[in-house]
Each structure stands twice: as structure tokens, then as C-alpha cells.
Amino acid sequence: MSLLLTIVATWGIYTLLGIGIVLIYRTSRVLNIAGGELAIFLGYVVAWAVADGFPVAAAVPIGLVAAAGLGFAVFWLMLRRIMGQPPHVGLMMTVGIAILLNGLIVILFGGGNVTIDAGFSRTMALGGAILSERDLAAAVGAWVSIAVLALVYRVTDLGLQMRAVAEKVMLSAQRGVNINRVVALSWVLGVIAAALAGTLHGERAFVAASAAVIGINALLACLIGGMDSLRGVVIGGLIVAVSENLTAYYVDPRYALLTPVGLVLITLVVRPWGLLGTVEEFHRV
Amino acid sequence: MSGVRRAPRMPSSLPLGTARTFALRRGRAQWTVCLGGVAILLSLPLVLSAYWLHLANLVLIAVVGAVALNLLTGNARLVSLGQAAFLGIGAFTAGLMSRAAEIPFPLVLVAAAAAGGIVGLIVAIPSLKLRVLYVAVTTLALHFAVATILVMIQAVVLDSSGITLPIPALGPLALDSAVKWYYALFSIAALVVLGALNLLRSYVGRRWVAVGEHDVAAAALGVSVVRAKLSVFVVSSAVVALAGALMAYYIGTVSFESFNLNLAIAYLAMIIVGGMGRVLGSVLGAVLITLLPYLLDQAFAGLGLGIRASTLAGIQEVMYGALIVGFLLFEPRGLAEIWRHLRAAAADWPFRYRAVQRGQR
Amino acid sequence: MTALLEVEGLEVVYGHAIRAIQGVSFHVDEGAIVGLVGLNGAGKTTTIRAISGFLPTEHVRITDGRLRFAGRSILGLRPYETARLGIAVVPEREKVFDTLTVRENLDLAVSAGRTLRAGAELHAKFHSVEDVFALFPPLAARAEQDAVLLSGGERQMLAIGACLLGAPRLLIVDEASLGLAPLVRRQVLHLLLRLNQEMGLTVLLVDQDVAGVLSIARHGYVLENGRVVFDGPSDRLLAHGDVQEFYLGRGNAGERGYRNVKQYRRVRRWH
Numbered sequence: 001m002s003l004l005l006t007i008v009a010t011w012g013i014y015t016l017l018g019i020g021i022v023l024i025y026r027t028s029r030v031l032n033i034a035g036g037e038l039a040i041f042l043g044y045v046v047a048w049a050v051a052d053g054f055p056v057a058a059a060v061p062i063g064l065v066a067a068a069g070l071g072f073a074v075f076w077l078m079l080r081r082i083m084g085q086p087p088h089v090g091l092m093m094t095v096g097i098a099i100l101l102n103g104l105i106v107i108l109f110g111g112g113n114v115t116i117d118a119g120f121s122r123t124m125a126l127g128g129a130i131l132s133e134r135d136l137a138a139a140v141g142a143w144v145s146i147a148v149l150a151l152v153y154r155v156t157d158l159g160l161q162m163r164a165v166a167e168k169v170m171l172s173a174q175r176g177v178n179i180n181r182v183v184a185l186s187w188v189l190g191v192i193a194a195a196l197a198g199t200l201h202g203e204r205a206f207v208a209a210s211a212a213v214i215g216i217n218a219l220l221a222c223l224i225g226g227m228d229s230l231r232g233v234v235i236g237g238l239i240v241a242v243s244e245n246l247t248a249y250y251v252d253p254r255y256a257l258l259t260p261v262g263l264v265l266i267t268l269v270v271r272p273w274g275l276l277g278t279v280e281e282f283h284r285v
Numbered sequence: 286m287s288g289v290r291r292a293p294r295m296p297s298s299l300p301l302g303t304a305r306t307f308a309l310r311r312g313r314a315q316w317t318v319c320l321g322g323v324a325i326l327l328s329l330p331l332v333l334s335a336y337w338l339h340l341a342n343l344v345l346i347a348v349v350g351a352v353a354l355n356l357l358t359g360n361a362r363l364v365s366l367g368q369a370a371f372l373g374i375g376a377f378t379a380g381l382m383s384r385a386a387e388i389p390f391p392l393v394l395v396a397a398a399a400a401g402g403i404v405g406l407i408v409a410i411p412s413l414k415l416r417v418l419y420v421a422v423t424t425l426a427l428h429f430a431v432a433t434i435l436v437m438i439q440a441v442v443l444d445s446s447g448i449t450l451p452i453p454a455l456g457p458l459a460l461d462s463a464v465k466w467y468y469a470l471f472s473i474a475a476l477v478v479l480g481a482l483n484l485l486r487s488y489v490g491r492r493w494v495a496v497g498e499h500d501v502a503a504a505a506l507g508v509s510v511v512r513a514k515l516s517v518f519v520v521s522s523a524v525v526a527l528a529g530a531l532m533a534y535y536i537g538t539v540s541f542e543s544f545n546l547n548l549a550i551a552y553l554a555m556i557i558v559g560g561m562g563r564v565l566g567s568v569l570g571a572v573l574i575t576l577l578p579y580l581l582d583q584a585f586a587g588l589g590l591g592i593r594a595s596t597l598a599g600i601q602e603v604m605y606g607a608l609i610v611g612f613l614l615f616e617p618r619g620l621a622e623i624w625r626h627l628r629a630a631a632a633d634w635p636f637r638y639r640a641v642q643r644g645q646r
Numbered sequence: 647m648t649a650l651l652e653v654e655g656l657e658v659v660y661g662h663a664i665r666a667i668q669g670v671s672f673h674v675d676e677g678a679i680v681g682l683v684g685l686n687g688a689g690k691t692t693t694i695r696a697i698s699g700f701l702p703t704e705h706v707r708i709t710d711g712r713l714r715f716a717g718r719s720i721l722g723l724r725p726y727e728t729a730r731l732g733i734a735v736v737p738e739r740e741k742v743f744d745t746l747t748v749r750e751n752l753d754l755a756v757s758a759g760r761t762l763r764a765g766a767e768l769h770a771k772f773h774s775v776e777d778v779f780a781l782f783p784p785l786a787a788r789a790e791q792d793a794v795l796l797s798g799g800e801r802q803m804l805a806i807g808a809c810l811l812g813a814p815r816l817l818i819v820d821e822a823s824l825g826l827a828p829l830v831r832r833q834v835l836h837l838l839l840r841l842n843q844e845m846g847l848t849v850l851l852v853d854q855d856v857a858g859v860l861s862i863a864r865h866g867y868v869l870e871n872g873r874v875v876f877d878g879p880s881d882r883l884l885a886h887g888d889v890q891e892f893y894l895g896r897g898n899a900g901e902r903g904y905r906n907v908k909q910y911r912r913v914r915r916w917h
Binding site for chain 1 (some may be wrong): 358366415419425436442553594595596598600605608634
Binding site (some may be wrong): 242 | 737
């Protein structure tokens with residue numbers, strides 16, 4: 001039914017954004033609180049390109065290039081300086097970046113609701129049920145992106161180096177891995193993931209200044225699944241998507257966030273390192 | 286600025302007299318400056334226009350909240366994104382209580398602070414085992430939990446219209462003018478500032494700092510990390526809730542929309558810009574960040590540029606972000622540090638450096 | 647014979663108070679095997695960290711001394727930079743990536759090692775994962791397993807193999823035989839000797855196993871409480887009375903104890 005498809009689509013989007021956050025966290029140990037704002041900002045870039053007349057197939061790559069540039073800029077200008085400092089500094093830095101982007105969204109793009117029209121209709125009939133074609137497109141887009149990112153992480157040289165740096169930084173440096181390059185690229189990948197998530201959200205719903213809340217959903221997914229586990233994000237995303245959508249549908253959309261937040265608070269008390277996270281990593285921070 | 290009578294001190298890294306190290310003010314000159322400053326502040330209502338007096342009141346309320354947040358995030362280094370949540374708790378407690386019955390103003394304030402403290406305790410308990418990163422996200426989750434609950438309260442109990450509060454009265458004196466509010470808020474803010482300074486010098490505060498800098502080492506030295514974290518959370522949340530209640534009474538109405546994440550980030554900006562861990566930093570940061578939107582407004586009006594309110598809000602957010610990032614990169618100790626440099630330079634002028642024989646400050 | 651690695655007067659301080667190593671000087675000639683031996687806490691690992699660029703850290707700093715590799719100063723270089731110059735280190739503990747498979751560990755060494763390759767001759771012999779498998783058949787059998795499942799000896803082989811793929815000019819091995827059975831220990835040392843003789847790989851062995859190390863090293867330095875107290879050709883060291891008593895277990899060192907023996911207060915040099 002339509003609710004199921006919505007859940008699958010939002011699950012994919014939250015997981016995608018969450019993967020971006022975890023990739024960044026694993027190599028640089030910085031929690032990217034600005035994930036939602038990055039996603040929406042880049043979603044607006046794509047929406048603006050589409051409104052300017054670019055076909056969607058060209059607008060999305062434009063957004064991805066902007067994402068790569070933005071990711072590298074955040075790494076270079078800001079995070080490089082604070083990589084050695086205690087964790088609260090990096091955290092507050094991302095908070096600053098988040099509100100900076102929020103302001104830019106309002107100034108540059110107006111902050112209002114903008115939908116990315118990829119040519120999908122709102123409704124379609126499938127086997128007797130009325131579904132949202134947009135949700136379907138978003139779901140497909142999200143899960144394909146996740147598969148590609150997983151492939152990069154598992155199979156390519158870069159992914160191997162990222163996994164090595166995530167485990168033991170010093171040993172990686174000794175083996176000849178250029179740590180700066182790997183961390184920079186993981187930021188680029190993380191922001192690209194955010195851009196994709198924002199674009200897909202804009203396609204199925206809309207981008208708006210208020211839509212940056214998807215970053216919170218992704219963070220909640222990461223917390224439930226385990227900050228250092230990519231597979232955990234998938235599970236966490238499912239839990240968040242299900243709990244949020246069910247609450248919105250059966251109770252009240254305004255209280256939708258309460259359920260996933262409650263689940264996260266329970267997780268933090270009972271099993272703070274998440275479902276698939278490692279205890280050692282939890283104590284490391 | 287030391288007293289003229291004192292004998293030259295031996296250069297030593299140990300404080301040779303604890304009285305001097307821990308005194309609130311040293312020397313006659315500093316006392317004069319201090320009292321003079323207080324006199325100026327107390328006479329401000331006589332010279333300021335209504336508009337600026339209103340801003341001054343907002344600044345004073347922000348000072349209360351910023352000082353409290355700085356204790357938690359600056360000294361104990363527990364980054365908290367829950368500032369808006371606690372302000373909301375204080376404000377709603379005040380609103381609901383004043384709506385329910387004729388409860389005297391001071392009692393409502395105490396109740397609001399107590400509500401904040403209790404919630405702070407509840408939040409602190411899971412945070413005991415968590416490190417900085419997880420404490421931060423716990424407070425973030427708390428923010429959303431509280432924000433949603435406030436929405437629920439307002440929708441269910443109050444049919445979505447917000448709460449209007451009566452004009453508060455301190456004994457026979459009704460706070461019905463900006464001037465009266467100024468003196469009341471000034472007293473409260475002064476008490477909070479002095480209380481914070483006192484706490485930081487006491488063993489309680491020093492344990493907070495020890496836990497903040499290196500909790501493992503602190504535990505090894507016998508500091509009860511549990512008690513330190515609990516106490517700092519409770520004290521900080523209670524005072525923030527107090528600020529929220531004050532805000533509710535001052536503005537006159539309470540509604541859930543004002544307690545959003547931007548408010549929490551604004552307070553973080555106050556302590557980052559002002560100087561984390563320093564009470565003076567909280568004050569300076571509160572002044573700057575509170576006045577910023579109004580200064581921007583004036584600037585645009587003065588330049589004759591018409592600008593939409595929403596864009597102005599955007600510019601304000603960009604400035605907050607830029608200030609946070611900029612200060613973290615370039616002057617992580619904030620305005621308080623810059624102030625210290627200026628003071629030292631002024632004291633030494635025309636020399637650039639201080640001679641060793643003059644002893645320590 | 648040119649000195650590949652020269653350490654002069656090295657001093658490392660922990661916190662602001664404890665001198666972990668003081669006035670340490672030694673050199674490693676190109677193509678030689680040199681042993682730096684000592685008991686626990688003598689300062690061996692600290693010396694390696696200083697050479698490979700892991701200092702200064704938050705609490706530990708190099709406060710004096712000179713470090714030269716192939717004629718150029720390496721003081722202050724970071725681990726990535728010393729790796730590029732051709733210094734490979736097999737650490738004492740965290741030597742392999744547990745979450746990667748054996749093959750992935752080696753693939754990483756190949757892909758990251760593309761920027762290394764300081765030792766051309768070695769690179770000609772070792773440039774693929776298959777070369778390492780040929781050298782260490784047990785690794786080939788476990789190629790697709792996670793490295794966390796390896797035994798101590800296999801871990802050592804994997805670490806050495808990964809280092810070789812970077813074609814270093816100097817291989818520093820910290821505690822080559824720690825936790826290994828005596829037979830495996832001999833095999834590892836014999837392997838290092840082979841690498842040195844057949845491929846000209848310069849090796850610095852830092853170890854507690856004095857007998858084992860000095861059996862394959864040409865020259866040895868004995869480190870005690872942060873200072874070099876003896877050095878000389880291996881055969882002379884092995885024959886020295888104090889070394890025999892306190893490091894090789896012959897004589898009645900147990901009864902007499904360190905501090906009663908005046909010889910240790912003086913620094914001896916044998917050439």
C-alpha cells in the first residue's frame with residue numbers, strides 16, 4: 001500500500017544521509033550535525049538548476065559537483081585545523097556550519113517549499129492500489145545510491161583505505177596511506193550522499209528550510225544502529241522510518257518525531273553504542 | 286594595578302598567598318573600576334530610550350541563560366544542544382502555573398527552576414556513562430522530545446493559542462514598566478553572575494573543570510565524576526529554566542514556536558564568541574549575540590535598504606554561523622581573551638611586555 | 647659502508663618530567679642487521695616512535711638530538727613522510743588491520759605503497775600479493791579470512807609481508823618474536839636474515855630476545871633505562887660477562903641484582 005512505499009522511500013533517504021554521516025565519522029571522528037542542512041542546501045541547488053531549464057539528468061550531476069566542492073571546502077577550510085583537538089570543538093564547528101547553511105538557504109533560495117519535478121506523477125495505479133510514483137522513484141534512487149556507495153566502500157582502493165584509516169590511523173600512515181587525502185575524500189563522499197538524499201527528498205516531497213529535519217532523522221538512525229557501523233545505519237534507518245511514518249499516519253503528524261526520539265533515548269540508556277556498533281569505538285570517543 | 290604598598294614579589298610559579306589568588310578583586314584600583322562600572326549600569330535607565338532599555342532587558346535575561354550554559358558546556362565541557370528545551374520548560378511551567386492559580390511571582394520562578402533542575406537530573410543520568418559526543422546528541426534528542434511535548438501541551442491543554450501571563454509582582458511592587466524590569470533583572474543577573482563566579486572558585490566548580498578537561502584523570506585523583514556531572518547538569522538546567530520563566534513573564538506570552546533549535550544554537554554562539562569557561566565571556570557573548578539582530582536591523586534601515594524580514598533572519602543565521610566558526614578557528618577563547626589582552630596591553634603601555642620583577646597578577 | 651640511519655644524542659621526554667631516553671646514539675649501516683636490545687621499559691619502543699615520526703604527541707616530545715636517514719634529517723617528519731623515505735616499521739602490537747582480510751591487508755599495502763617504493767631492488771622482487779604468498783605459504787591458506795583470526799606468528803608474517811610490499815630501505819621490527827613459540831621465533835629471525843642476505847634489506851631489530859637478535863645481527867646496542875650502555879659487534883657482546891649475566895641468564899644475576907653491580911653505572915664502548 002501507499003504507506004509501505006512511503007516507508008521504503010523515507011527509509012532509503014534516511015539511510016543514505018546516515019551513511020554519509022557514518023563515512024565521515026569513521027575516518028575523521030567528527031559527528032556531522034550539519035548533514036540535514038547540507039542535504040537541503042544541495043537539494044535547492046538541483047531544484048534551482050531544474051527551474052533554470054536544465055533537464056533533471058543534468059541538474060543532478062551539477063548538484064553532485066557542487067556537493068564535492070562543498071565537502072572539500074568544509075574539510076579544507078574548517079576541519080583540517082581542528083582534527084587534533086578534543087571532540088567538543090569539532091562538534092560545535094559542525095553546529096556553526098549547520099546554522100550558516102540554514103541562513104544561506106534562506107538568503108539564496110528563499111527557504112520556501114520547492115519541489116523537484118522529475119517528471120513523475122503523484123499517483124499511479126498498481127495492482128488495485130494507488131501509489132505515489134514519486135515515492136517509488138525516490139526509493140529506487142535512494143537504494144541504488146546506497147548500493148553504489150557500498151560498492152565503493154567494499155571494493156575500491158579508496159574504500160579499502162577508508163576502512164583502514166577508520167580502524168587504525170597510525171598503522172595506515174605507516175603503510176603509506178595519505179591520511180589527509182582519505183579524510184578529505186570521505187568528506188566529499190559524505191556530502192555527495194547528503195546531496196543525493198536532499199535531492200530525492202525534494203523529488204518526493206519538497207525542499208524547504210524546515211526540511212533540514214531529515215538530518216535529525218538520519219542522526220537518530222545512526223545512533224540506533226551504531227555510529228561506526230554502516231550496516232547499522234540501514235537497520236536504524238528502517239526503525240526510524242517505520243516509527244516516524246506510523247506515528248504520523250495513525251496518531252498525528254506533529255508528534256511524528258517523538259517516537260524515534262524516544263527509541264533513541266531508550267537506546268542511549270540500554271545499549272548506547274547502538275545495535276551494530278562496537279563497544280571499543282564507543283569508549284574511544 | 287596592584288596596591289602601591291606591596292613589597293616586590295619574588296618570581297615564583299607558586300601563589301605565595303592564597304588570598305591574593307582567590308580574591309574576587311585585587312587592589313584598590315580594581316575595586317574602584319568595578320564599583321564605578323556598577324554605578325554606570327545602574328544609572329542606564331535614566332539615559333536610555335525605551336527601545337534600548339528593552340534591549341538591555343533582553344540582554345540581562347540572556348546573561349542568565351548564557352552563564353548557566355557556560356558552566357555546563359564551557360567549564361564541564363558537556364556540549365549541550367538542549368538550551369531551548371530548558372528555556373521552554375521554564376517558560377511553560379511559569380505560564381501554566383500562573384494560569385492555574387494566583388501564585389506569587391517569586392514562587393513561580395522557584396518552581397520553574399525546580400522543574401528545569403529535575404529534567405536536568407533525568408537527562409544527566411544516562412549521560413553519566415557517555416562521552417562528550419553522545420552527551421551532545423542526547424541533549425539534541427532531548428530538544429526534540431521537549432519541543433514535541435510542548436506542542437502537545439499547547440494543542441491539548443491550551444487549544445493552540447499560547448499562554449498569556451499576568452504582570453508579575455515582587456511583593457507590593459508590580460513590574461509594569463521597562464525600568465522596573467531593568468532593576469529586577471539586573472539584580473537577578475548580578476546574583477547569577479556572582480553565584481557562578483563563586484561556584485567556579487569553590488570546590489564544586491573546580492571539580493566541574495577537572496571533569497571537563499580530563500574526566501579519567503579527575504577520577505584518578507578522587508573526584509566523583511558522577512556527582513560532578515549530576516551537579517553541573519542540575520544547576521545549569523535550573524538556572525536556564527529560570528531564564529525561560531523570566532523571559533515568559535517579560536514578553537508576556539509563551540508559545541512553543543519560540544523554542545526552536547536556532548535558539549539553542551544562539552546561546553552556544555554566545556558562549557563560543559564570548560569565551561567558553563569564563564563568566565565574563567558569557568556576559569560579553571550574551572550582549573553581542575542578543576544585540577546582533579537589532580544592530581543588523583538598524584544597519585539596514587540606516588543604509589536605506591529595504592529588506593524582507595525572512596532574509597534578515599537568514600543573514601542573522603549566517604552571522605551566527607560565521608561567528609561560531611570564525612571564533613573556533615581563530616580565537617577559541619573568545620572575546621574574554623581579547624579583553625584580557627587589551628587590558629594587559631593598556632596596563633603595560635607604552636611597554637609591550639611586562640617585566641618579571643613586577644610579580645604575578 | 648655508509649650509515650643509512652644515524653641517531654645522535656636523542657632525548658625524549660614524557661610529560662615534562664620523565665626522560666624516557668637520554669643521549670642515545672647509534673647508527674645502522676646500509677645492508678646490515680643491527681640489534682637494539684634491552685629489557686621492558688628500557689626505551690626501545692620510544693626510540694622507534696621517535697625515528698618513525700610518531701612524536702611529538704600530546705605528552706611526549708623529542709627534546710634533543712639528531713636523526714638522519716640516508717643523509718637527510720628526519721627530525722620532525724610525520725609517519726607518512728618517513729614511510730615515503732623508505733622506513734617501514736613492524737610495530738609491537740597493532741600490526742595488522744583486524745577488520746580486513748589477509749588479502750585486503752596486503753592489497754592496502756600495494757595500493758598505499760604506490761607512493762612509497764624507496765627501495766628499488768626490493769621492489770623488483772616484491773611487488774604483488776602473490777609474491778608475499780609465495781614467501782609465506784600459511785598466509786595464502788588464510789587469504790580470505792579476517793586478520794583478527796590469525797595466530798601470533800601469522801600476524802607477524804602478515805605485518806612483515808605488508809611492509810615488504812612498500813619496498814622499504816630500512817625495516818624496523820619491534821619485538822619480532824613477542825609471544826611466539828621458540829621454533830616460530832627462530833623461523834622469523836631466519837626469515838629476516840634471508841631477506842637481508844638475498845635482497846640487501848637493512849634491518850633494525852628492537853627486541854628483548856638478546857640471544858636471538860644477536861645471533862643474526864652484525865652489531866648490537868644494549869639499552870638500559872634510556873641510555874645505551876654497551877655496544878659492539880655481536881660476538882663481543884655475547885661474550886661480555888655482564889651481558890651474559892643480566893641478559894642471557896648465565897651466572898648469578900638473580901642474587902646480585904642490578905644496582906649492586908657498579909659496572910652498570912659506567913657507559914662502555916666496544917669497537
